[in-house]
Amino acid sequence: MSAPPAIAVSGLVKEYGGRRVIDGLDLQVRTGEVLAFLGRNGAGKTTTTEILEGYRTRDAGEVTVLGEDPARAGARWRARLGIVLQESQPVPTLTVREILRLYAAYFPNPRPVDEVIHLVGLDEKAGERAARLSGGQLRRLDVGVALIGAPDLLFLDEPTTGFDADARRQFWDVIQGLRSTGTTIFLTTHYMDEAQALADRVAILREGRVAALGTPSELQASLGGVEIRFELPAGVARADLPALSVAPRVDGPHVTVSTEHATADLAVLCAWADGRGIDLPSLEVGRPTLEDVFLAIAGDAAPGGTR
Amino acid sequence: MSMLAAQVRADFTAFRRAPSALFFTVGLPVIFLVLFESIFGEQMVPGAAGQVSLATLQVPGFMVMGVVSASFVSLCITMVNRREAGVFKRVRGTPAPAWVLIIGQVVTTLVIGVLMVVVMLIIGRYAYDVRVDMALVPWLVLGVLVGAIAFSCLGMALAAFVPSMESAAPIANLIVLPLYFISGVFVPVSELPSWLATFASWLPIRPFVEMLSYPYEPGAAVPWAALGVVAAWGVLGLVVASRFFRWTPRRD
Numbered sequence: 001m002s003a004p005p006a007i008a009v010s011g012l013v014k015e016y017g018g019r020r021v022i023d024g025l026d027l028q029v030r031t032g033e034v035l036a037f038l039g040r041n042g043a044g045k046t047t048t049t050e051i052l053e054g055y056r057t058r059d060a061g062e063v064t065v066l067g068e069d070p071a072r073a074g075a076r077w078r079a080r081l082g083i084v085l086q087e088s089q090p091v092p093t094l095t096v097r098e099i100l101r102l103y104a105a106y107f108p109n110p111r112p113v114d115e116v117i118h119l120v121g122l123d124e125k126a127g128e129r130a131a132r133l134s135g136g137q138l139r140r141l142d143v144g145v146a147l148i149g150a151p152d153l154l155f156l157d158e159p160t161t162g163f164d165a166d167a168r169r170q171f172w173d174v175i176q177g178l179r180s181t182g183t184t185i186f187l188t189t190h191y192m193d194e195a196q197a198l199a200d201r202v203a204i205l206r207e208g209r210v211a212a213l214g215t216p217s218e219l220q221a222s223l224g225g226v227e228i229r230f231e232l233p234a235g236v237a238r239a240d241l242p243a244l245s246v247a248p249r250v251d252g253p254h255v256t257v258s259t260e261h262a263t264a265d266l267a268v269l270c271a272w273a274d275g276r277g278i279d280l281p282s283l284e285v286g287r288p289t290l291e292d293v294f295l296a297i298a299g300d301a302a303p304g305g306t307r
Numbered sequence: 308m309s310m311l312a313a314q315v316r317a318d319f320t321a322f323r324r325a326p327s328a329l330f331f332t333v334g335l336p337v338i339f340l341v342l343f344e345s346i347f348g349e350q351m352v353p354g355a356a357g358q359v360s361l362a363t364l365q366v367p368g369f370m371v372m373g374v375v376s377a378s379f380v381s382l383c384i385t386m387v388n389r390r391e392a393g394v395f396k397r398v399r400g401t402p403a404p405a406w407v408l409i410i411g412q413v414v415t416t417l418v419i420g421v422l423m424v425v426v427m428l429i430i431g432r433y434a435y436d437v438r439v440d441m442a443l444v445p446w447l448v449l450g451v452l453v454g455a456i457a458f459s460c461l462g463m464a465l466a467a468f469v470p471s472m473e474s475a476a477p478i479a480n481l482i483v484l485p486l487y488f489i490s491g492v493f494v495p496v497s498e499l500p501s502w503l504a505t506f507a508s509w510l511p512i513r514p515f516v517e518m519l520s521y522p523y524e525p526g527a528a529v530p531w532a533a534l535g536v537v538a539a540w541g542v543l544g545l546v547v548a549s550r551f552f553r554w555t556p557r558r559d
Contacts, residue, residue: 053400055555075402083400087556088393091317093324098317105313106403129324149401 003031004067006153006184007052012061014047014208021047023208025061031152034175034185036195039205040298045188046086048205049157052186053083066153079108082151084142086158086188092131096122096141099130100148107149120144120174136167143174153184160194172197192291202290204297212297216290223288223296226262228269230255230280242272258288310403314411315418322381322415327476332376333423336369337430343493344435353497355517356526361495366431367519368492371454371512373423377416378455380479382462385412387475390466395554405554413459420455424519443522450518453534457511457541463548470557486512491520508533511540 007029014022022044029035039045050056051063054070054077063070068077090099097113104110111119117126120140125133133141139159146154156175160168168191175198179185189195195202196216204212204219212219231253232238238250245261259265262285273280288296322328344362351358389395389408398408424447431437439447465482469475487493489503490513496504507513514533521530 055396055400075404078400079402081400083397085393085397085400088397090392091321091389091394093321094317098320102313102317103401105310106398106401106407108402145397 005029005064006031006033006066007186008062008064009048009052010062012048012051012063013059014044014051014056015059021208022051022058025205025209027203027210027213029184029186030201031184032179032182033200034179034187034198036199036202037186037188037205038190038192038195038202038294038298043205043298044208045205046157049155049186049188053081053155054078079149080152082146082149082154082183084139084146084154084156084159086161088142090130090138090141090145093129095127095129096133096144097126099141100144103145103148109150110148111150113148116144116148119147119177121170134167136163136171139163139167140171140174143171147178151183153186154178155186155188157188158190159187160189160191168194192289192294196290204294206297206299211299212293219293220287220290223258223293225258225260225288226285227288227292228257228259228262228265228283228285230269230283233273233278233281236276236278242268244268256292258292310407311410311414314407315414318385318411318415319418322385322419328381328384332373332381332419333426336372336376336423337426339372339493340365340369340427340430341434352495354524355520355528356524359524360435360437362431362435362437363523364491364495364520366427366435366437367523368490368516370424370427370451370519371490371516372487372492373427374420374451374455375458375483375512375515377419377423378413378458379462379465380476380483381419382412382416382459383466383469383479384475386463386466387469388472390554391472391556393556396556396559399554409463413456416459416462417452417455421451424451437523439522440525443525447519447522450515450521450534453541454515454518454537457537457544458515460541460544460548461511462544463552464544467548467551467553483512486510489513491516509536511537 005028007027009025009027012022012025013020025048037045037049047056051058052065052070054073057071066077066080096117100113100116104113117123120143122137122140122144125137130138130141143159160171163171172194175185187198199216201213201215202219203210212222214222232250232255241248244257244265245259246257248255248257257265266285269280343365347361350361352361352364354364395408399405428439465479469478489499489507490510496507496513499507514530514536517530517533518537521527
């Protein structure tokens with residue numbers, strides 16, 4: 001027995017001023033899974049998300065969200081969605097509880113307001129005006145607003161942008177809690193660690209199409225090879241490194257060698273370090289990270305906007 | 308219905324907590340009335356039906372200022388702020404129908420306008436001995452209702468053309484301030500050149516003042532024409548607003 005997909009998209013096309021932002025996108029999101037939707041700025045993440053949410057129209061393709069076409073679906077369909085937009089601020093003079101109470105009135109079968117306040121960890125801020133919340137607390141209020149209608153499907157568009165590490169961890173806990181209740185979650189994010197921590201499957205968008213789709217470990221395995229990572233020892237420049245089977249990537253002091261010949265390259269590196277009488281700090285050998293997969297698949301950074 | 312009640316309750320709370328809206332809508336008309344009466348005192352001026360005290364004209368004049376401030380200026384600023392902050396976009400992603408947001412604002416500002424009128428009635432009666440003809444109270448109610456709804460429609464229409472949060476208050480005030488001057492709010496219309504008075508009588512504020520003045524000047528002609536002009540502006544506002552109103556921020 002398999003439930004119908006929560007989201008099914010095929011051949012989706014969207015143009016802005018003659019430019020194809022979405023160019024034949026196909027994607028299925030299973031009921032109950034967390035799907036992370038990754039892509040560079042300008043790859044079409046928000047455009048796709050807003051088409052699925054019913055905010056934008058499409059130029060071609062089939063889209064089904066919770067069994068209905070978002071372009072035509074009505075209030076009963078919207079009652080099953082929870083939406084966290086990329087940018088939105090609440091009415092600043094209302095308190096957390098007042099805002100949630102108002103949104104609860106919009107839905108036919110809302111969750112109890114206090115339950116949602118607790119779920120997003122704002123118990124101590126329930127009587128605080130929105131204007132006095134921190135960025136992380138505002139975002140959690142945003143999620144609370146999206147959860148108040150007890151949605152079957154939750155859209156999160158870059159929910160943790162601008163969070164500090166603590167706030168991000170707390171937010172992840174909230175999302176993991178929701179996932180365990182069976183809510184389907186469509187998560188757009190810039191952060192690979194977030195996708196790694198939360199997602200059952202990851203879709204990587206490139207030039208308006210899904211270029212890769214799979215579980216994080218499937219994607220990591222698909223890239224093949226092994227990564228040798230270490231830090232440049234003090235006083236050693238990039239040019240001093242020995243010749244390896246591939247050119248290493250250097251990012252500040254961090255050196256990454258993505259290689260198909262790990263043992264040979266390691267031997268060269270170790271002999272080189274030994275000959276110079278130096279050590280390779282933080283040396284590790286492992287699979288490619290999700291970030292490596294992303295960099296390999298998502299392509300070069302596109303200039304401009306967040307559409 | 309409970310959805311609308313929740314909306315009005317939240318909108319009213321938000322209004323109550325916005326110091327500038329509160330000051331301009333409730334404080335300023337009262338301050339102006341007190342200032343004008345203490346400066347010009349017991350002057351008699353020509354009204355619609357013979358000589359009356361200045362306060363007889365200015366109490367309804369500042370009532371209009373309060374209602375216009377709530378229904379037109381505040382409403383326009385609120386609509387633009389909510390649109391640009393993404394509040395409306397968020398609500399459009401819930402099952403709530405659009406009319407809840409619109410009627411919620413109209414009802415909220417109507418309640419505030421009515422409260423303002425009551426405040427002015429009491430100050431006028433007890434501070435300046437300006438009395439309403441009790442038989443014409445229905446006219447006062449009708450005038451406030453038609454005026455508040457018409458100016459709400461105009462406020463929505465204006466909101467559609469205001470590009471940003473920062474420009475909402477200056478634009479709305481720039482429109483109403485000169486109109487107060489030529490509509491008998493600050494200066495009796497008898498002081499205006501007749502072409503200017505005629506011009507003002509075709510704009511929405513002067514006829515609104517006439518409607519609210521009538522219960523204070525029972526000898527005057529029934530202001531059917533004024534009612535018609537205000538209602539016509541309201542319909543125009545409604546048409547423009549429903550054609551150009553947008554829910555999403557300009558940047559979208």
